[in-house]
Amino acid sequence: MNSQKTVQETSIQFNQYLKETYSLSGINSLLGWDQQVNMPPGGAETRAKQIELVEVLLHKRSTSTELSELVKKLEQYSNLLDPDTSVNIRETKRSLIRQSKLNEKFVSEKSLACAKAYSNWIIARPTNDFKLVQHDLEKIVALSIQECDLVGYEESPYDALLDLYEPHARLSKVKPLLLSLAEELKELYPIILAKQKHNNSSFAYDENAQYSLCKDICSTIGFDFNNGRLDKSAHPFQSTIGFGDVRMTLRFHHDSFLPALYGALHEAGHALYEMGFKQENIGTPMGSPISLGIHESQSRFWENFIGRSKEFINSLFPTVKKYFPNQATKISPIDIWNEANQVSSSLIRVEADEVTYSLHIVIRMLLEEALIKKELAVKDLPTAWDELYMKYLGIKSPTYSDGVLQDIHWFGGSIGYFPTYALGNIYAAMFSKKMDTDLGGLYKTVTDGRFSEILSWLRKEIHEHGMKYKAEEIIKKSSGLEISSKYFVDYLKNKFLI
């Protein structure tokens, strides 16, 4: 058999292998989505077993000898491969290499430790009981340190964790980037506070009407309900069941429709990214998100850069009138803007505004780095937490529940995840600057309701490339700028101070 034919046949096998794994991964997503949206309480134990079963199958598939052999075989003919297949091989190999360094004993130990920490955290958070999870978190930190050693790193051990969520990112770059952002935000924040107007009116908003409003707005910005759904769950999330089936969930507040609306715009941003890969690449790295930072740049772009703009709120107002005719007589778009853009020092990250949000992230990053470098013990974490909140936000949490226990991440074993949220802000500011130029005024486009032009720009510049470029590369390529926090700060100044 000639080389060309071998390459062709092996490429097909390789693609089929990846796509079958993708099918299985979508099944896992459905099990998780249904668990949070539909499952009756009695089904919990059954569901845990079903998810475990699929996860074992997924782990086997993504670390199999069959997959390694396919990659090895194709690598021998690297000069004959088309560019997409080369990317798919590169990224599959990256994942295989990482997995191969983690022995089975370690993987199972970490998985067990996370499950235990998570189930204790579920109890510890509402009961304000840090002691209950302290030992679990010590175990997770110890295992994460071990993971860094097993995976290996060139500069900082933390890089080995960060790389899982933001491939190729290094603390030596991310830390100065986020610290410089934090310094700017600390200065900016009191000026904005002094300037802002408060809005104290609150009305009752029917849940079904909120749902319809959110659905309308998501359609308006380009979410196609033939290829997705919007549902209610205790915690909003986005989940991809597979090509043509991208779902998002919401929760509702009864005295304001804004939390649901901005939740919807955020999840729709994630969803539009997931809907934006080329169909032929679905299931392969060329049809997968680059990093969580890029993912978050999409959600924050739609939620904040677009959604919280005056222009968007103006264009939204007729829809508010449609669903809330009585309440709308008592509020104006300016009132909505004020409510949607309240800035304040708050304890809870997920409730933070655009200005202070990244400060929460810097705090988490510094704590994580210290834990992984063994400069901070878990028992001293609450104290270190308080010191950093005082330093960056000037507040102290009265409880662990609103402090160190507020996020699931650490108790689910995800150390190294937080920085991606702030990278999302920085990335979004960079590409939206270029979009502004390319579209002849981003906010004019919003006023005109030409949302499809915005989405087309994102599709062409970011979504359609899948994992072809690294996160930094795609941002530089799409924005024409070097990575810097300057553009995000400029955006905030422009929005809040002018």
Added chain:
Amino acid sequence: MNSQKTVQETSIQFNQYLKETYSLSGINSLLGWDQQVNMPPGGAETRAKQIELVEVLLHKRSTSTELSELVKKLEQYSNLLDPDTSVNIRETKRSLIRQSKLNEKFVSEKSLACAKAYSNWIIARPTNDFKLVQHDLEKIVALSIQECDLVGYEESPYDALLDLYEPHARLSKVKPLLLSLAEELKELYPIILAKQKHNNSSFAYDENAQYSLCKDICSTIGFDFNNGRLDKSAHPFQSTIGFGDVRMTLRFHHDSFLPALYGALHEAGHALYEMGFKQENIGTPMGSPISLGIHESQSRFWENFIGRSKEFINSLFPTVKKYFPNQATKISPIDIWNEANQVSSSLIRVEADEVTYSLHIVIRMLLEEALIKKELAVKDLPTAWDELYMKYLGIKSPTYSDGVLQDIHWFGGSIGYFPTYALGNIYAAMFSKKMDTDLGGLYKTVTDGRFSEILSWLRKEIHEHGMKYKAEEIIKKSSGLEISSKYFVDYLKNKFLI
């Protein structure tokens, strides 16, 4: 290692193997449930791949050498096995033997033929195009005949198909049973027709209120919503995702709440059976339904024997008033009874009343037998259909859509399924006779609202035994009677003529 220990360890392995298969089977149920309840249209292709993937895994697991070896190993120690494990081995072996007779080529050929026939039937039914599916159905009949030869049979080839849905049932017994029933029904039917009252009032019924009414009534008869759900779908069905997660679906008519209500009671009957196995047996034959006939006896018992009784309708009336206060002022329980018990010759099986329903089944059984015996060609099926409908129901379908194309069964490859529906009627009449004695009056129990006593009887006499007994055995055991259509005819006479 001593025998006792070997048996113990192998039993545990065997149980785990069965339970893991059950987890996977529940995943398949969820994929199917979601497909019909939630999936956006764009997800169809993705979902088909996911279902195919799980079905391949399920087929591999249920025909694996690992499973055969476990069964063989345990069979060597049959004297040391506990009774439950013996049942699990007996039933697993039954399934393994059948599967082992069907070679891979045949299985894949039948699966493809069914998929093709189904997708053509979807088009053929609304367009009244029998020609479009004639060839597909010929293929399915030919493959079904081949299946009979591969599986083997002692008396009639049809038994090899019937056995898949109603294990151990034989045409030599089922056919005379159903034919004698048909003779009685043909006599009974005109007498009832002459006697019945018509009820022509129709009102508008809000869908949400219908849903709440159905939910209330399902709770009343014992469906536990902590362990299940009720949703809307195009075609009502019941689906078991796993222990603690048993779901059912409904559709709504806007001019009557009765179709939804009786749909709910029917599916709840199936669901209560699925909820009634012992927890420790879940996932094994000892925690599985015996046969489709027994399953149908549960749904028809709750829908018809209980749900369409005067006593139930009286006890239901306050709930009707609660959800439909305006409409309820214009109708009485008697009106509801009349509407719920209208008897008529109708073309569509699923819309047929209690009296004529089994006649539809007899027609299907006779046609299936003739097809499998090669006494009837598919091309002549519509003519044979018309002759039998004229003979048993005195009507002729003006279209194929309301005739031979009305049911999915044949076009999905399920020949031999239909008789189980009529067996369900016969079985339900038999055990409800005994329940009447045991509870000191079944309908008194209904009037008193002591539904839990009815459910407890079913649990104890039928559900909890899983597959321990054959269908005939459990009916004889629970009713103390020999299988006969007499009790069902008596029930109808008592209901409609006294």
